[in-house]
Amino acid sequence: MLNPRTVTYxxxxxxxxxxxxxxDDSVIMxxxxxxxxxxxxxxxxxxxAQFGAERVIDTPISxxxxxxxxxxxxxxxxxxxxxxxxxDFITLIMDQLVNQxxxxxxxxxxxxxxxxxxxxxxxxxxxxxPQHSQSLHAWLTHIPGLKVVMPSTPADAKGLMAAAxxxxxxxxxxxxxxxxxxxxxxxxxxYVVPIGSAEVKRTGRDVxxxxxxxxxxxxxxxxxxxxxxxxxxxxxxxxxLVPLDIDTLVASVKKTSRAVVVDGGYRQYGxxxxxxxxxxxxxFDWLDAPVIRIGGADVPIPFSKTLEPLVLPDAQxxxxxxxxxxxxxx
Amino acid sequence: xxxKAIDRRTGLSIFxxxxxxxxxxxxxIQLYKQGRFVSHYHIYIGQEATGGTVLEALGEKDLICTTHxxxxxxxGRGCDPNKAMAEILGRExxxxxxxxxxxxxxxxxxxxxxxxxxxxGCAGLATGAxxxxxxxxxxxxxxxxxxxxxxxxxxxxxxxxxAALWKLPVVYVCENNxxxxxxxxxxxxxxxxxxxxxxxxxxxxxxxxCLKVDGTDIGAVHAAATEAxxxxxxxxxxxxxxxxxxxxxxxSPLWPELATVTDLNQAWDASLIVGPNADxxxxxxxxxxxxxxxxxxxxxxxxxLMARDKDARSRVAAAANFAxxxxxxxxxxxxxxxxx
Numbered sequence: 001m002l003n004p005r006t007v008t009y010x011x012x013x014x015x016x017x018x019x020x021x022x023x024d025d026s027v028i029m030x031x032x033x034x035x036x037x038x039x040x041x042x043x044x045x046x047x048x049a050q051f052g053a054e055r056v057i058d059t060p061i062s063x064x065x066x067x068x069x070x071x072x073x074x075x076x077x078x079x080x081x082x083x084x085x086x087x088d089f090i091t092l093i094m095d096q097l098v099n100q101x102x103x104x105x106x107x108x109x110x111x112x113x114x115x116x117x118x119x120x121x122x123x124x125x126x127x128x129x130p131q132h133s134q135s136l137h138a139w140l141t142h143i144p145g146l147k148v149v150m151p152s153t154p155a156d157a158k159g160l161m162a163a164a165x166x167x168x169x170x171x172x173x174x175x176x177x178x179x180x181x182x183x184x185x186x187x188x189x190x191y192v193v194p195i196g197s198a199e200v201k202r203t204g205r206d207v208x209x210x211x212x213x214x215x216x217x218x219x220x221x222x223x224x225x226x227x228x229x230x231x232x233x234x235x236x237x238x239x240x241l242v243p244l245d246i247d248t249l250v251a252s253v254k255k256t257s258r259a260v261v262v263d264g265g266y267r268q269y270g271x272x273x274x275x276x277x278x279x280x281x282x283x284f285d286w287l288d289a290p291v292i293r294i295g296g297a298d299v300p301i302p303f304s305k306t307l308e309p310l311v312l313p314d315a316q317x318x319x320x321x322x323x324x325x326x327x328x329x330x
Numbered sequence: 331x332x333x334k335a336i337d338r339r340t341g342l343s344i345f346x347x348x349x350x351x352x353x354x355x356x357x358x359i360q361l362y363k364q365g366r367f368v369s370h371y372h373i374y375i376g377q378e379a380t381g382g383t384v385l386e387a388l389g390e391k392d393l394i395c396t397t398h399x400x401x402x403x404x405x406g407r408g409c410d411p412n413k414a415m416a417e418i419l420g421r422e423x424x425x426x427x428x429x430x431x432x433x434x435x436x437x438x439x440x441x442x443x444x445x446x447x448x449x450x451g452c453a454g455l456a457t458g459a460x461x462x463x464x465x466x467x468x469x470x471x472x473x474x475x476x477x478x479x480x481x482x483x484x485x486x487x488x489x490x491x492x493a494a495l496w497k498l499p500v501v502y503v504c505e506n507n508x509x510x511x512x513x514x515x516x517x518x519x520x521x522x523x524x525x526x527x528x529x530x531x532x533x534x535x536x537x538x539x540c541l542k543v544d545g546t547d548i549g550a551v552h553a554a555a556t557e558a559x560x561x562x563x564x565x566x567x568x569x570x571x572x573x574x575x576x577x578x579x580x581x582s583p584l585w586p587e588l589a590t591v592t593d594l595n596q597a598w599d600a601s602l603i604v605g606p607n608a609d610x611x612x613x614x615x616x617x618x619x620x621x622x623x624x625x626x627x628x629x630x631x632x633x634x635l636m637a638r639d640k641d642a643r644s645r646v647a648a649a650a651n652f653a654x655x656x657x658x659x660x661x662x663x664x665x666x667x668x669x670x
Contacts, residue, residue, distance in 0.1 A: 028465065054465070060495065065454065065488025072458015072472075075443055076393065078465060096485075099448050100455065105670045109427035111438040113670040144668050169670035 005188060010043055010180040012154035016161035017044070017081070019190060021051055024079060027165055028055045030070050031083030031119075040085055041121060041177055063092035067118075071101050074116040079165060087122035087174065088134045101170040102145035116171075117164045123176035123214055123264065124301050124312045133301035133308075135213070135265040140172045141241045141274065147171045147195055148241040152216035154184045156239055159193025167195060176214040176264070198245035200252060204234035207258040207322050210249055210275055212238060215262040221315035222322060231326050241271060249275070250282040257288040258325050262313055267295025289325050294318060335549040338629040340386060344548050345624060345635070347382035348617050349642035351402040352592055354411055357646045358401060358418060358432075359588040366654060367419045371432040373586045374402030376577035379616035380505050380545035381475065382406045384571075387555035388473065393441045393459045395452040396475040398433055399505075400445040403475055409437040411649035421656035428659040429667070443472075450483030452476055453502065457489040460500035460568070471499040471562040478506040481529055490568070494536040497567035501558045502538075504529060504570065505545060507577040533570035545573030546616040548623070576614040579607050594639045597621040598632060 007015070021027045029047065031039075035058040038045035048056040059066035063084065070080040084090050090097070101114045122135040140148050149164060149171060151157040157175060164171035201216055202223055211219035216237045223233035236252050238244055253259045259279050263271040272293035280291050297311040324330050336344075355375050361367060374381065377399070385406040388394070396403040404414050409425070417424025418432045425437050433447040443459055446452045456474030463470050480486050481504065493500050506529065526532060530540040539561060541554040551573060558569035580586050596602045596611060597618040603611045611618065624630045 060488075060491060062488035062492060064485045065457070065492050068451075068454020068485060068489055069458040069461045069492060072395075072443070072455045072460070073462040073465065074458075075455070076459050076462030076466075078462055095448060096451065096454060100444075100446065100451060104444070106667045107426055107430045107434040108436045108438070108444075108667075109425070109429050110667045110670070111425070111436055112443065115670070147669070167670075 004185040006183045007154055007186045008180065009154045009157050009175070009182045010041070012158040012186045013043065013161050013175065014046065015186070016158045016165070017047060018050065020162055020165040021047070021055065026077060027079045027081065028057065028073070029081045029083065030057045030059055030066055032059055032061060032085050034058060034083055041180055043121070043180065044083070063089055064096065067093040067096050070116050071096055071114060074114045075104065075112050079115045081117045081119055081165065084118060084120035086132050087120045087136055088131050090118070090120055090136055093118070097140070097146070097170070098143050102143045105169060106145060113168045114170050115168045118170065118172045120174060121177040122174050123178045124296065124308060125178040127303055127305060127308055129303040130300040135174070135296065137172070137174045137241060138265050138270040141271065145169065146242065148174070149195060149239065150174045150213045150241060151239060152179070152213050152237050154182060154186045155191070156193055156199070158186055159191050160195065160239065162190070162192045163195045166192070171195065174213065179214055193239065196240045196243040196245055198236055198238045198240070198248035200234060200248070201237050202233065202235040204232035204256065206232045206256055206326050207260060208234045208236055208252040208256045209260045209262060209318065209322070210236050210238065210279070211262040212241065212271060213264055215264050215313065218313060218315050219262055219318055222318035225315060225319040226322055229323065231322065233322060238275070244275070244278065246278060246282060249279060253279050253283040254286040257286050259287070260292045260294060260318065260321055260325065262294045262318060264296050264312060266298050267293060268298045270295050289328070289330050292321050292325060292330060294321060336552050340552065341548065341624050341627070341629050342638070344382050344386045344552070345620055346638055346642065347385060347406045348378040348620060349639055350411065350645065351378045351382060351405045352617050353642050353646040354405045354415070354649070355401050356588060356591050357415070357650050359586050361419065361650060369418070369432055371418070372399040373578065373581035374399050375581055376610070376614065376616065377505050377507060377545065377575040378402055378406070379548050379620060380503065380551055380573040380575055383548045383551035384473065384503055384555045387552060387559055389470065391441060391468070391470045393443055393456070393463070393470065393472040394475070395444045395446065395456040395459065395472065397449065397452050397477060397480065398445065398447050399477060400435060401432070404435050404437065404442060407437070407440050407442055409440050409442055411645060412652040413437070415649040415653035416656045419653040419656070420658065421653055422659045423652070423656040427663070450476060450480040450486045453480060453486040453489045456502070457493050457498060457500050460493065460498040461496065463499055464496070469563050471501055471559055473501045473503060475503045475505065478504055478508050478529060480504070481532060482524060487532065490533045490536045490538060493568040494538050497565060499562035499565070500568045501555070501562060502533065502568065502570045504572045505575050506572055507575045529572050530570060538568050538570050539566070540570045540572070542572045543574070545575035546614065546619055548620050576610065579610050592617060594618070594621055594636055598625070
């Protein structure tokens with residue numbers, strides 16, 4: 001048997017970008033410093049050399065104006081991938097994302113489509129401070145017409161990027177920059193993960209932890225801690241926030257009868273609340289305990305090394321919540 | 331009088347567009363008053379010489395984005411008035427299947443990409459459409475119509491920079507209708523809401539070729555639009571046209587009140603002009619001005635123009651009937667097209 005090939009998360013996304021741009025001339029990239037510079041996280045490295053300035057396009061620091069270019073180009077036959085350098089800056093394209101891109105297919109009764117991908121790096125870590133560390137994915141999940149994906153592994157990162165580019169509508173793709181160097185097995189060649197499909201990342205019988213993005217790895221670490229206490233934890237990754245694969249999440253909760261939802265974004269009015277409510281609606285009769293939400297602290301992400309780690313859930317905290325839940329203390 | 335500068339065929343084609351635009355909106359106001367639809371809408375009456383003439387100068391494959399004052403541009407482009415009226419009345423047969431209404435009419439078959447109800451949004455989309463054309467190496471242009479208020483939005487200024495930087499084939503048509511408008515801009519141009527003393531200074535700062543025209547003069551608008559489109563097709567980058575218009579005073583209230591339906595005879599018989607908007611009708615109505623100029627230039631007789639007027643009225647009446655008789659969208663379709 002051959003050794004399975006492993007690549008980094010960053011390289012896996014790049015594989016999808018190279019693959020899709022080779023397959024389809026209408027796939028173009030727009031963003032700040034993505035061309036010859038190769039991206040501030042080296043996340044577009046090599047694309048400029050391969051496809052040139054006409055398809056890997058550096059824009060001025062005008063997110064709003066440049067995103068207008070992407071939407072108009074998408075309406076007229078291109079498949080733009082628009083990069084927002086930091087997830088925090090998505091606020092700068094919000095009007096056109098929410099009021100134009102998300103609604104054009106609906107408003108025009110299908111006369112026009114907006115096949116574009118908004119790609120942005122999120123995540124706490126790196127001491128970048130309150131305006132460069134946020135995970136604002138919950139904002140986009142609120143808007144009908146937008147699909148929202150959040151891959152946690154290199155393979156999912158590759159497969160969901162390919163799916164996002166091939167989708168005929170706007171897809172917002174959140175990648176956690178703290179995962180860029182994560183290395184794991186990734187299928188070679190053409191590989192697509194369907195948007196709207198969750199995956200069980202670890203099977204277990206006592207409790208389901210539904211975790212998103214980087215929190216999947218934190219949840220897996222918590223599951224390892226619990227295994228020492230003979231508590232069996234199932235970890236489910238929705239992978240797509242919109243559309244949400246309710247069937248897979250609910251099937252797991254019906255099996256374990258307990259659910260914890262973990263997300264790295266702010267907790268208030270966030271992804272954890274939506275998923276917890278959904279699980280409670282569909283699996284109420286199977287639940288032995290309340291559904292627990294664990295999110296980022298409702299605090300601007302602080303800069304200092306001693307403060308920053310406090311706002312993000314860690315494995316110990318998730319393990320404590322799981323233990324309390326399983327022991328009937330919640 | 332500059333309409334002599336355009337030939338008979340072009341002049342009459344512009345006039346036909348203007349007639350349809352005018353009577354269509356008169357019908358919209360009447361249908362609203364009859365309670366045929368509920369909404370908030372914006373009236374283009376008084377600006378037809380600008381839109382009708384720019385649209386005359388465009389080719390079949392050129393692309394158009396507009397702003398909330400859109401009825402004139404849709405009808406002037408030659409989009410099916412039946413489907414436009416049906417959309418305004420929220421019918422299944424409308425361009426957008428009743429999902430857009432007056433504020434979002436679009437028509438893919440005529441290259442009419444979008445009506446954006448977000449002020450200035452059309453500038454971003456038109457610039458993006460122009461980028462799409464350039465990527466595909468198609469010799470067509472994109473036009474973005476907007477009012478002077480759009481120049482208060484940051485997106486428009488960002489779009490100017492990118493269009494100039496990348497030499498995109500986009501014509502920005504700024505219909506300056508501030509004169510006579512309500513609100514702080516009362517008193518005309520320059521307005522009280524912008525610090526510049528001339529709107530063309532904004533795009534000009536990015537090296538965009540700028541033209542200022544009397545937007546009620548079809549000859550002047552046609553010359554400017556033709557020059558702008560030619561420059562774009564030649565790859566010389568964007569052009570900004572500022573057209574000074576004097577919109578119909580009756581469009582100022584939130585709910586326009588139509589005192590009288592336009593009577594073309596007023597073009598040559600001032601004694602027929604009465605009522606609260608008499609001054610505007612006599613001195614600023616671009617439709618009557620165009621009629622007078624076409625007759626004076628020997629391009630058409632009064633009777634010929636009256637026959638065209640009658641034809642436009644009957645087409646609009648048919649559109650209104652089509653819309654009224656069309657079914658409302660089926661409830662089961664409400665979720666269609668949320669995702670492409």
